Amino acid sequence: MEQRTINYDFDEELLGFEEPEKAPEEPLGTARKLSLAVLGFGILMFALQAMGMPLSGSWTGFLLAFLPVLFGTVFYFYIDFKGTVPGIKHDNIYFRGITSKGALGWLVGVVFTGFYIALYWFPEYLSGGIKIVNPLSVALSGSPANNWFFYGFLYTLAVLIFGVRMFMKYRHNRYQKIRTASVMFFQLGFAFLIPNILMLFNQPEFYLSYFWPLKYDYLFPGTVSYLVNHPGGLGMFLIFWGAVMSFIATPLLTYYFGKRWYCSWVCGCGGLAETMGDPWRQLSDKSKKSWRIERWVVHSILVFIVVTTVLLWINSATSGSVFGESSMSLKKWYGFYIGAIFSGVIGVGFYPIMGTRVWCRFGCPMAAVLGIFQRYLSRFRITTNGGQCMSCGNCSTYCEMGIDVRAYAQKGENIVRASCVGCGVCSAVCPRGVLKLENGGTFKDRFSGSDKPLGALIDSLKHV
Amino acid sequence: MRVVIIGNGVTGVSAALSIRRLQPDWEIIMISGESSFHYSRPALMYIFMGHMSYKDTKPYEDSFWQKNRIDLVRGWVTEIDVAGKKLIMHEKDPIAFDKLLLATGSKSNKFGWPGQDLGGVQGFYNLMDIRLLYENVKGARSAVIVGGGLIGIELAEMLHSRNIHVTFLVRESSYWTNVLPIEESQMINRVILEQGIDLRLSTELKEIVGNDSGRVRGVVTNREEFIEAQVVGLTAGVSPNIALAKASGIQTGRGVLVDWSFRTNIPDVFAAGDCAEIITEGEQRNLIQQVWYTGKSQGKVAGEVMAGKESVYDPGIWYNSAKFFDLEYQTYGTVRNVSVEGESNFYWEHPDGSRSVRIVTRGGAVCGINIMGLRYSHRVCERWVAEKRSLEYVLDNLAEANFDPEFYEKCEEQIIREIKKQAA
Known part of the structure; x- marks a missing residue:
C-alpha cells in the first residue's frame, strides 16, 4: 500500500474542510466600486438624517437616502452576476463567514434581531428612520409614518432589491424568474401599496395576501365586527374575501398546485425568505430530529390558533359569560410569543444562523394547514428521475425547509412532504437533472408503493 | 455469521444494506481507511468549491449505521489472509470474517x-x-x-x-x-x-x-x-484498485476477476463495483464498470448473493449523466462517438448552441439517446430503448420524456421538425 495512503489519518468529521487557498483576485472593477460608493452614499444620507440632519422628513431627504440604496445595490448585483456564465453560482458559500455562520453572519443576525426588538418593544429608537419615510407614508395612506409603515417599507424594499438579485442569479431558470416576479408583485402591491392606499380612502388597513390562520385575527370576532360595522361595502367584502381565501381558495389551490401557490409565490414571509434570505437557505437543519420538532411545534400552534378562535367566538356569542377574560389573554399571549418573538425575532432575525424558513417551518399555522392539504390531498409532488441520483446532496443542502430531499431521490421515490414550499431550488441545483416539481393529474398516484392516500396517512402516523 | 466489507463507498454501502434486508441477524462490518462514514464521492468537488460542507455530502445520518447494525471500522487493511479468513490491519487487531466483499474502488491512472x-x-x-x-x-x-x-x-x-x-x-x-x-x-x-x-x-x-x-x-x-x-x-482515467487482492492470492486481471454474481476464485470472497472485472464468456471483453450507478447496482446484487439469495447481475440498459460546468448531459442506451454501419444518427441542436438531442437507431429501432442542456426522463427513455421503439414512435411521444422544470422553453417541436427532416 502506498505510504501516503497508509499514513492518511485526517479526521474529516472533527476538522471538516476549511477554505482552500485562493490565487489573488483581480481588484474590484470601476463599475462595482461605483455602485458600492452609491450604496454607501445612500446609507450615509440615511444615517445623517436619522441623527437629525435638517432634510429629514422631506421628499428630498427620502430620495437622497433610498434612491442610492436601491440603485447602488441593484446595479451591484447586476454587474456581479453579469460577468458570470448563467448557471448555479454557489462558489464559496461555505467559506464566507456571512453565509456560513462566521463572525459576520452572527453580526448580521444580531443587527436583524436588534431591529425586530426595537420594532416591537422600543419603536422610539427607530424614530429617526420613521421620520425619513414620512413623506411616502403621507402620500400613500394620508397619515404620518409609524414603526409599522417604516418596517413595511424596508421589507418591501428588501424583497425588491434582492428580487433583482434572484433574477440575475437564476437568469437561466424560468421557474425561478416567474416565481420571483410573483413574490415581488404581491409584496409591493398586496402587502404594501394596497393596504396603505385603503387607509388613504378611510378604509380599514387590510392585507389581501394574508389570511387566517396566518393573520390569525382576521377571523377573530373583534376584527369581523369592526369590518361589518365599517361604513361602505368594503368591510363586508374584506370579510368575504378573507373567509373565501381561508376556507375555499386555500384547499382548492393547494389541491391543484400544492402549498407553493401561497408559500413561495404570494406570501410576504416567503417572499423575504426567497429573496433577501437566499444566501442563507442552506443553513436550515436537515436532521430527522428537527423534522420531529417541526411537526410537533407547527401543529401545536395550529391547534392553539383554532382553539383561540373558537373560544373568542363562543365568548363573543355569550358576551363573555363562559370564558370571561381568559380567551382574550390567550389572544394576547399568542400575539406576543408567536406573532412577535417567533415570526419576527427568530423568523427573520435568525436568518444568518438558522436559515430562512424557521418561522414558515416551525411556526406558521397557515403553512401547517396548507401542509396537511399538500400531504394528503394535492396533486403536487416532486418526482425523481429514475436512477440518475448520485447522492451528492445539493438538493438537501439548499432546501430551505430542511427536507432531506436526497433521502427520497437516491431511492427514486417521489417527494411528498407537508413542509415543501415548492421553491424549486432543489431541482435547480441538481447537477444530474433528477428533480421535477409537478402537478400531476390526481393526488392518488404520488405515494411510492401505495396508491391509497389513507394508507399513507396511517403510515405517517406511525412515524410520529 | 460475520460479513466484512472493505470499502465504504456506494458499492460497499449498497451491499451492506441489501445484506441487512435479507439477513437481519448477521454481523456486518464495513471498513474504510478513507473516512469514518460513507460520503458521496461525486460531491467531493462541491466541498472544495464551497457549495457544501463535508457533512452535507453524507447520504445518511450518522445514527443510521447503528440503527441498521452496520459496524463501521476506520482503518486500512494491509493483507487478506484468505486461508485463515481474516484481515490483517495497519496498527489494529486483525478482523476475522466468514464472508468478505472487496469494494475497494479505483485508483487514478x-x-x-x-x-x-x-x-x-x-x-x-x-x-x-x-x-x-x-x-x-x-x-x-x-x-x-x-x-x-x-x-x-x-x-x-x-x-x-x-x-x-x-x-x-x-x-x-x-x-x-x-x-x-x-x-x-x-x-x-x-x-x-x-x-x-x-x-x-x-x-x-x-x-x-x-x-x-x-x-x-x-x-x-x-x-x-x-x-x-x-x-x-x-x-x-482510473483503473480498478486491486493491489490488496493481488497480494492476497485472489485472481485478478485488470480488476478483481468475478463471475456475474460477484464471486471471486476464493470461496466466500466477493468483489464488486469499480474494482471488479466481470468475466464474460465468448468474444466480448470482460466487463469493468466504473460509474456511480453501476457501483450501486453491483453492490446490491453482490449483497444479495452474499446473503444467500440466487442473484445475477444484469447491467440493463446503459445510462449516465454528468455536468460540464453549467451544461448538463444525460445519456440512455448506446450512443457511439462515431457512427457505425447499420446505425443512423439524428441530431438536433438549438440555434444558440446550448442544447441538443441525439437519437440513434439501429435496424429501425431507437437504441440510444444523448441529451445536452435539457433533462429527459430516465424511465421513459429506457422504456423506448427496451421496447425497441421506432424513431417515429419516439418523436410522436417525445414530449412525454421532457423532464425540464416548469415554464422552461419547450424545444420538442423544433426537435421533431429537424429530425423528421433528417430522416426523410
Whole structure:
C-alpha cells in the first residue's frame, strides 16, 4: 500500500474542510466600486438624517437616502452576476463567514434581531428612520409614518432589491424568474401599496395576501365586527374575501398546485425568505430530529390558533359569560410569543444562523394547514428521475425547509412532504437533472408503493 | 455469521444494506481507511468549491449505521489472509470474517510520465486527494490538467473556482470525443473556453518538469511547449484498485476477476463495483464498470448473493449523466462517438448552441439517446430503448420524456421538425 495512503489519518468529521487557498483576485472593477460608493452614499444620507440632519422628513431627504440604496445595490448585483456564465453560482458559500455562520453572519443576525426588538418593544429608537419615510407614508395612506409603515417599507424594499438579485442569479431558470416576479408583485402591491392606499380612502388597513390562520385575527370576532360595522361595502367584502381565501381558495389551490401557490409565490414571509434570505437557505437543519420538532411545534400552534378562535367566538356569542377574560389573554399571549418573538425575532432575525424558513417551518399555522392539504390531498409532488441520483446532496443542502430531499431521490421515490414550499431550488441545483416539481393529474398516484392516500396517512402516523 | 466489507463507498454501502434486508441477524462490518462514514464521492468537488460542507455530502445520518447494525471500522487493511479468513490491519487487531466483499474502488491512472511523482502532481479521486489538493494549491497561480474526461473537467472547475489559471491538455482532437460524438463534444469545448479555461486539444503531456526542491514547475507538451504550473492534475482515467487482492492470492486481471454474481476464485470472497472485472464468456471483453450507478447496482446484487439469495447481475440498459460546468448531459442506451454501419444518427441542436438531442437507431429501432442542456426522463427513455421503439414512435411521444422544470422553453417541436427532416 502506498505510504501516503497508509499514513492518511485526517479526521474529516472533527476538522471538516476549511477554505482552500485562493490565487489573488483581480481588484474590484470601476463599475462595482461605483455602485458600492452609491450604496454607501445612500446609507450615509440615511444615517445623517436619522441623527437629525435638517432634510429629514422631506421628499428630498427620502430620495437622497433610498434612491442610492436601491440603485447602488441593484446595479451591484447586476454587474456581479453579469460577468458570470448563467448557471448555479454557489462558489464559496461555505467559506464566507456571512453565509456560513462566521463572525459576520452572527453580526448580521444580531443587527436583524436588534431591529425586530426595537420594532416591537422600543419603536422610539427607530424614530429617526420613521421620520425619513414620512413623506411616502403621507402620500400613500394620508397619515404620518409609524414603526409599522417604516418596517413595511424596508421589507418591501428588501424583497425588491434582492428580487433583482434572484433574477440575475437564476437568469437561466424560468421557474425561478416567474416565481420571483410573483413574490415581488404581491409584496409591493398586496402587502404594501394596497393596504396603505385603503387607509388613504378611510378604509380599514387590510392585507389581501394574508389570511387566517396566518393573520390569525382576521377571523377573530373583534376584527369581523369592526369590518361589518365599517361604513361602505368594503368591510363586508374584506370579510368575504378573507373567509373565501381561508376556507375555499386555500384547499382548492393547494389541491391543484400544492402549498407553493401561497408559500413561495404570494406570501410576504416567503417572499423575504426567497429573496433577501437566499444566501442563507442552506443553513436550515436537515436532521430527522428537527423534522420531529417541526411537526410537533407547527401543529401545536395550529391547534392553539383554532382553539383561540373558537373560544373568542363562543365568548363573543355569550358576551363573555363562559370564558370571561381568559380567551382574550390567550389572544394576547399568542400575539406576543408567536406573532412577535417567533415570526419576527427568530423568523427573520435568525436568518444568518438558522436559515430562512424557521418561522414558515416551525411556526406558521397557515403553512401547517396548507401542509396537511399538500400531504394528503394535492396533486403536487416532486418526482425523481429514475436512477440518475448520485447522492451528492445539493438538493438537501439548499432546501430551505430542511427536507432531506436526497433521502427520497437516491431511492427514486417521489417527494411528498407537508413542509415543501415548492421553491424549486432543489431541482435547480441538481447537477444530474433528477428533480421535477409537478402537478400531476390526481393526488392518488404520488405515494411510492401505495396508491391509497389513507394508507399513507396511517403510515405517517406511525412515524410520529 | 460475520460479513466484512472493505470499502465504504456506494458499492460497499449498497451491499451492506441489501445484506441487512435479507439477513437481519448477521454481523456486518464495513471498513474504510478513507473516512469514518460513507460520503458521496461525486460531491467531493462541491466541498472544495464551497457549495457544501463535508457533512452535507453524507447520504445518511450518522445514527443510521447503528440503527441498521452496520459496524463501521476506520482503518486500512494491509493483507487478506484468505486461508485463515481474516484481515490483517495497519496498527489494529486483525478482523476475522466468514464472508468478505472487496469494494475497494479505483485508483487514478499514471502512465509513467517523466516527473509524475513530483510534488504538486496528483490525481483526483478521494478524500486523500482533496487534502493533498489543499496543500498543492497553496501559492499556486496556474495549473495543468492532463486528460480530457469527466474527472479532468471537474478538477478544472474546482481549480478555476480558486482563481487558478487552468490549462487543460486533451489528447483527442476534441473534449471526451472518445465517448461523445463530435457535436456534443464541441459543445463542451465551447463551454470550457467560455469559462476562461485554456483548452489545448490534440495535445499530449510529454514531461513534467520539477524545480530543485522536487516540486513541479511546469509541463512540456508533445509540441515541445513549456507550460508553467504549480499544480498538475493527472486525470487520464482510473483503473480498478486491486493491489490488496493481488497480494492476497485472489485472481485478478485488470480488476478483481468475478463471475456475474460477484464471486471471486476464493470461496466466500466477493468483489464488486469499480474494482471488479466481470468475466464474460465468448468474444466480448470482460466487463469493468466504473460509474456511480453501476457501483450501486453491483453492490446490491453482490449483497444479495452474499446473503444467500440466487442473484445475477444484469447491467440493463446503459445510462449516465454528468455536468460540464453549467451544461448538463444525460445519456440512455448506446450512443457511439462515431457512427457505425447499420446505425443512423439524428441530431438536433438549438440555434444558440446550448442544447441538443441525439437519437440513434439501429435496424429501425431507437437504441440510444444523448441529451445536452435539457433533462429527459430516465424511465421513459429506457422504456423506448427496451421496447425497441421506432424513431417515429419516439418523436410522436417525445414530449412525454421532457423532464425540464416548469415554464422552461419547450424545444420538442423544433426537435421533431429537424429530425423528421433528417430522416426523410
